[in-house]
Amino acid sequence: MEQSNKVYSFILYIFLAVCSIIAIGPFYLMVIMSTYDTNALFTDLHLLPGNNFMINIKDVFLNAGFGKFYFNSIYIAVLTTVLTVLVCAMCGYALAKFNFKLKKTAYYAILITMMLPTQLGLIAFVTEMNTIGWTDSHLSLIVPAAANAFAVYWIRQYTVQGVPTEIIESGRMDGCTEGGIFFKLVVPFIKPALGSQALLSFMASWNSYLLPLVLISDQKKYTVTLGLSTLDALYRANYGARIAALVIGTIPMFIIFLIFSKSLIQGITAGSVKG
Template sequence: MSHTFRTTIATSAIALLSIFALLPFYIMTIMGTYQNEDLFTKIVLLPGTYLIENFKTVAASRFDLVYWNSLIVSLASTVLSVFVSAFAGFAFAKHEFKYKNKIFAAVLLTMMIPGQLGLVAYVIEMRYLSMSGTLLPLILPWVANAFGVYWMTQFIKSAVPTEVLESARIDGCSDIGVFFRIVVAFIYPAITTLSLLVFLWSWNNYLLPLIIVNEPELYTIPLGITALGDAYRTDLAAQILGLTLGTIPVLILFAIGSKSFIRGLTAGSVKG
């Protein structure tokens, strides 16, 4: 079998898999151009003529505010989660302190407990701290991200040479300076990977906003899509259009950071 033939077979297989992977997104996009009743009477494969009306329905639900809320929550969650996880990972990976192993074991233990078990207590805590009625309860859980701490710890252990850190300290650099000037440069793939994951998890989070948020002004994308329609009719076509609009930022982020994302996953799997 010649090299050209093998390349053709591999390219054809990848193209076929790509088509199957993109087909659901294409159908979702097309369904947003039809009237709600048409979705129950035929299989839609070509664009419809009801896109403008569905856009009006989505816009009338203050979808721009929902979009803005999701951006605030997801961006704040990502920045805080990566910042805290990287600092904690640096401490666990390159510093020695009392009860270090026990604390790290406690962090890993929290990964084994389903988050749903603490929802009731978390709601009570937010009410006690007078944070209900704000977006803070949707951001704070991502700050204490056990997976992020574990991910950064394992990556820093293998990717950041201890000798480089010691040389920087000998030259008079503080721990904060060592972190921002040296460590961050080594762990850029891990930062990109964790940022994309946290943003995706926060953007698609449905259960926590459903329980915490009561005011429509604080709805995020999942709640905003669910709320489209009225008490007598669920407008599936408008919901699907909202879902398509809500998917666009995630696609853009993955398109921009896909190389670093894959590199971070690969480095973590091999070195961690």
């Protein structure tokens, strides 16, 4: 029995190793390719880094203005993440621990919106942004993102399962304000949920392409995703520079994942155990 378990574990580890290589392989090749010029890329398959990376990066940032796109995406993603986590945390907490009229209706409405694709209401959304004068403005990418139905649902579920009502009642008995109860008593219990939502919100904002495409027309306000599309025309024959821009565009994602990956795992495992 013990021998069969060892064989099973060995096969499982081999399978996981192969899957990891398949998943990491394309990104590794992309990083390697970003260190060569176009001529070298078409002469041979390179598995070790070259010495042309900084030249490619300098070319992209100085000649193509990629630094502006990079800055736009960073501050849009950061503001979107902070606003989404703050607003959705308070909404989720209210749905979990407060009693008010139409509470179930609001909850079911949130569940329904989770089933609707973004493209379904795109025309109405663009019309609304145009009416309030937010087209060609980063506000149209930041403020509406705070209405994240999945984030509200996720934090609401986590609050129901992970925050004892007795803690909230004791805070009220001690004279703590509702804001103080939320920030001082509730938030420490739901930090894993907030961390996981921060990661997901940042990823969604950073990778967003459709909304910036239809809302932003001024090239100075482009995000990284739109900026990468402009490189196709500017560097049609310079594949080294284009691939280097792709590599630089993924760095913030890795940094944010390293920061919030622990919270994401804790949030998922806690939800599965308590659920």
